[in-house]
Amino acid sequence: MGLDWYLVRCKCGHSFGHRKGTKAICTICGSNEVTNVQQFSDSRLLANAVSDANLPKELAKELSSRLETKSAIEEKRHQGHISIRERIRGTLRSATDEQGVLRISAIRRELDSAGLDAESWESIIGGAELEGILVRCSTDSWRWV
Numbered sequence: 498m499g500l501d502w503y504l505v506r507c508k509c510g511h512s513f514g515h516r517k518g519t520k521a522i523c524t525i526c527g528s529n530e531v532t533n534v535q536q537f538s539d540s541r542l543l544a545n546a547v548s549d550a551n552l553p554k555e556l557a558k559e560l561s562s563r564l565e566t567k568s569a570i571e572e573k574r575h576q577g578h579i580s581i582r583e584r585i586r587g588t589l590r591s592a593t594d595e596q597g598v599l600r601i602s603a604i605r606r607e608l609d610s611a612g613l614d615a616e617s618w619e620s621i622i623g624g625a626e627l628e629g630i631l632v633r634c635s636t637d638s639w640r641w642v
């Protein structure tokens with residue numbers, strides 16, 4: 498019994514089988530630029546090899562691209578969430594003086610140097626008060642809780 502059956506791979510990545518003596522034409526892209534991967538004596542073995550060569554790769558590719566997209570979105574959301582929050586916290590810490598007091602002028606200055614909108618200090622402080630991390634101690638100053 499001769500090795501008349503070939504498992505070949507096209508340049509497009511698709512694997513398929515063909516019989517010795519016939520022209521190998523890719524069933525996906527129609528190209529004949531194929532590489533012999535393995536020879537078989539039996540067309541059934543070849544058929545199994547073809548499905549093995551194609552299926553897992555396509556499934557893995559599809560799955561990994563789905564996962565990539567999903568994790569990229571998650572990561573972005575996560576990073577965006579962390580960064581603005583962390584930046585504000587860092588800004589508030591920098592604005593704290595030796596007595597542990599935050600004053601509006603210092604907060605505005607630090608927001609500005611952090612590249613954040615200094616005019617948003619009121620809502621940032623308001624948010625920090627709501628979160629219970631800052632407490633107002635005079636008309637223009639706050640303390641960490």
Ligand SMILES: [Zn+2]
Nearest residue numbers: 507509523526
């Ligand atoms: Zn092809």
